[in-house]
Amino acid sequence: MNELFLILLNAAASVVIIVCSVLSLQLLIGISRELKGLEEIDVMWKYFIIMSGLFILLGMTRALGTIGTVIFSDIQPIFESLISVILIIFAVFAVLLSISLEEITE
């Protein structure tokens, strides 16, 4: 497979992901503003905001790491370990959010 094609594809995807992440972050800020004063479902929204924030962070890290690795190949282990840590913490909050969503259903 053409290296240049892969680099361009990853660069284009990274740009789209960064744009989507920034817009999602703005929406997340909007959601947290809407939630001021709602006490009943605080725990679920707290987990939702944390998990969404982690997801956005993952996307930004991946996108910036992919672009950065093209320029400086030495940073690849750093960004891979960052991705792993974020994924583990994301998994924890995803489970917590899912449990709190079930509580609301009841």
Add this chain to the structure above:
Amino acid sequence: MREFSGMKTKINLMIIMFFLLLAPAAGSTPSARSLEISGAIIQIAAFLLAMCGSLFLASGLWIRGEKGSESWKYLSISMIMFAVWNVIMAFGLMIGSLMAKSGNDTGGVFENLLNIINVLDPVIEVVVFMILLFGMQNIIKMMRTKPWAVFGKEGSDE
């Protein structure tokens, strides 16, 4: 509420223990090869863990979407695609490790698979984030226009 804070404390303790367990290993001086292997194992474990977490969350979000606003279903689909991405990345790492181990004896099969994974990886990620953005836009629109319909079906009798 107390149960959640207790559970959260337990999970925080587990995360701290996990990193403390890594501390003795960090003090040793392993060879470069064992470092690569352990790094790959941790990455694969992280991808599989995230896959499980996102599938679990996807099911919860789908059920919420059935009982409340449809916007939750978009987030559920985003989580399912994210789980697929995690599987592909874990698979790609395993193939990369096998290729490194076996050298050029693979007959090009692993190379083709790796090429497919290298193309799928950014495509799926873009899809995940676009669906996430769309889902969050819908949720915030619902919160502003019809906040009662976020968690309950519109028009349902109370």
